[in-house]
Amino acid sequence: MPSSIGFRPTPDDERILRESALPGETTSDTLRRALRLLDHERWLVQFRADAEPLKGEDVNTEPEAW
Template structure:
């Protein structure tokens, strides 16, 4: 993993970064926060997918494991 990543923001990217930044927050910190939000979004999508796949599972119909 490189120590730094080059990024050439478009005008719209600049606007989003300005609007999303917290007071005193650096652009790097705003981008880090955005990456964590993306990671959480991916986790939630997987969670929803798993929940949908298991929605008809009835654990009460399963034999006791002990």
């Protein structure tokens, strides 16, 4: 895995970075935050896919496990 990533932002990328940066945040910080948001979004998609088959499950009808 490379220790750094080259990135040539388009004008639209630059606008997004400029408008999305928190006070005192570097471009790298903003990109890291965006990557973590993407990772969380991916997790949510998987969570919803895993939960969908269980939508109608009523755990109150299950016997106690202990």
